[in-house]
Amino acid sequence: DGGITQSPKYLFRKEGQNVTLSCEQNLNHDAMYWYRQDPGQGLRLIYYSQIVNDFQKGDIAEGYSVSREKKESFPLTVTSAQKNPTAFYLCASSPAQGAQEQYFGPGTRLTVT
Amino acid sequence: QKEVEQNSGPLSVPEGAIASLNCTYSDRGSQSFFWYRQYSGKSPELIMSIYSNGDKEDGRFTAQLNKASQYVSLLIRDSQPSDSATYLCAASGYTGGFKTIFGAGTRLFVKA
Numbered sequence: 382d383g384g385i386t387q388s389p390k391y392l393f394r395k396e397g398q399n400v401t402l403s404c405e406q407n408l409n410h411d412a413m414y415w416y417r418q419d420p421g422q423g424l425r426l427i428y429y430s431q432i433v434n435d436f437q438k439g440d441i442a443e444g445y446s447v448s449r450e451k452k453e454s455f456p457l458t459v460t461s462a463q464k465n466p467t468a469f470y471l472c473a474s475s476p477a478q479g480a481q482e483q484y485f486g487p488g489t490r491l492t493v494t
Numbered sequence: 495q496k497e498v499e500q501n502s503g504p505l506s507v508p509e510g511a512i513a514s515l516n517c518t519y520s521d522r523g524s525q526s527f528f529w530y531r532q533y534s535g536k537s538p539e540l541i542m543s544i545y546s547n548g549d550k551e552d553g554r555f556t557a558q559l560n561k562a563s564q565y566v567s568l569l570i571r572d573s574q575p576s577d578s579a580t581y582l583c584a585a586s587g588y589t590g591g592f593k594t595i596f597g598a599g600t601r602l603f604v605k606a
Contacts, residue, residue, distance in 0.1 A: 416596075423498070423582070424538075424596040471537055479592050482528055485537040 384408065385486035387472050392491045394466075402457045402489045404472030412478040413455035417441065418469045418488075427470075430455055431478035459491065466493045496521040498585050498597035506603045513570040515600050517583030520564070524587035524595075527559055529568045532580045532599065542568060573604045 385406040394400045406413065412431050416424040426439030430449040444463025449455050455474075459466045469490050473483040497520045507513045519527075526545050530538035544550045544557040544566070556569040566585070570577055580599040586592065 421502070421598060423598040426593070479586075479588075481526065481586070482540050482543050483594060484540060485530075488537045 385472060385474055385484060387470075387486040387489050389489060390487065392489055394491070394493050396493055397461045398493075399458055399460050400466075400491065400493075402459065402470055402472075402491070404455045404457065404486055405453055406455075406472075406474045406486075407453060408474055408476075408484065409452070410474035410476050410484075411452070412475045412481075413449070414473040414475075414483060415439075415445070415447065415455070415457045416471045416473065418471060424471065427457065429478070459493075466491060496585075496593075496595050498583055498595045500581075500583050500597035500600045502598060503601040504603050505600055506605060507573050509573060509575060509604055509606050511573050511604075513573045513577065513602055513604070515568040515570075515581050515583075515602065517566045517568075517597055518564055519566065519583075519585040519595070521585065521587055521595070522561075522564065524564075524585040526586040527557070527566045528584040528586070528594075529555075529557060529566075530582040530584065530596075531577075532582055534579075538582055570602075573602075575604050575606045578602055578604045 388403045414429040415427040428447040430436035446458045472486040475481045475483045529542040532538045542557040558567045582599045583597040586594040
């Protein structure tokens with residue numbers, strides 16, 4: 382069964398702690414993305430990667446970090462430097478970077494108190 | 495600032511009616527356009543993509559694109575209560591690197 386998995390579904394952390402969100406895909410897609418969604422707002426791009434060992438900042442990269450050591454995996458770390466980390470985090474992938482459709486994982490809802 | 499604008503709604507239609515969802519985009523370099531359906535608490539699901547001017551039909555869904563007017567629409571025929579969701583419009587193109595811009599979505603409510 383091909384698809385994108387994200388874990389965990391819900392995550393609770395105390396302020397000041399770093400937390401890593403997992404994203405794995407078995408679609409053999411080259412490009413992967415991390416978005417953040419807040420109530421009433423569109424998706425905002427955090428980071429994206431077109432190829433293994435390469436990634437670029439999106440519109441709201443401050444306070445986040447990523448790695449792309451394997452084609453299948455694109456984990457996101459939310460650091461303590463992120464001022465307002467509570468949000469719904471969505472990972473997506475597309476066959477290649479470009480004007481192509483993106484497919485989303487189920488998301489991780491992070492709550493930081 | 496490249497934008498994709500949608501009416502937030504809610505758009506309320508009776509069961510069996512046609513729901514019409516609209517979207518405008520600011521970047522004339524946009525090449526590809528997508529509609530996603532997002533149920534409450536869930537992730538977006540791709541339902542339609544359109545790349546050239548005109549209409550594209552898939553089952554009860556029709557996407558319409560007018561690049562001259564920078565306008566994209568989604569028609570849902572024979573609307574069902576299960577169509578009640580938020581619909582996100584997205585535009586993708588190359589301006590200093592490919593990027594997809596998402597609208598904030600229109601909430602659709604189909605009344606049984």
